[in-house]
Amino acid sequence: MNTELQFPWQQDAVIRQSQRLINSFHHWTGRSLIDTSGSPIEIAQALFEAPFTVLSHNTES
Template sequence: MDSDIQLPWQQERVIRHSQRLMQSFYYWTGRSLLYANGSPQEIAQALFDAPFVLVSHGTQSDPIFNYGNRRALQLWELSWEKFTQMPSRQTAQEVVQEERNRLLSDTATKGFSNFSGVRITSTGKRFEIQDGILWNVIGEENQMFGQAAVYSKCKFIT
């Protein structure tokens, strides 16, 4: 297997994106996403291996995931390659799509939002997210790169 697929945090674009995730989170919330020191690659690895779920999607009209840390990949039961080809809308069942769309829109306007909600894994298992934060991912010149979400609390629903 290709080492870039096994270790996505070693890819230059993922290292840059990890920096954007960290900087954007701090910009909107005034808090650090992760307390980590070292080179950009070491920080990207720490973010990938962090003890919380972290995902982000791009700015497409039907946004595609462009990042998922190890916890996210385990939760959704997908490889990095498959996860980063999946539209983020597929993580929510149709009955909660309207709520999810409202959250994304509100966040686009405000910069960040707190959220809770039910999502679904790639194999159909439902889980509830509690105390999540969704924020706009921006670049050095405030250009929009998409949105990201982080949470530590989630439980499967039977």
């Protein structure tokens, strides 16, 4: 078990959900939500620190 404290954007679940949000936004609007030129962690961090509100529901049934 990794006991090292992680920032939210470093967590696998947050990285996956960030990718889902970015891909869904592009699919439905044809636009980019944020700059996606970076590693998945960098993209998740950029989304987490965006100067606008991002809301997301969980993906559980």
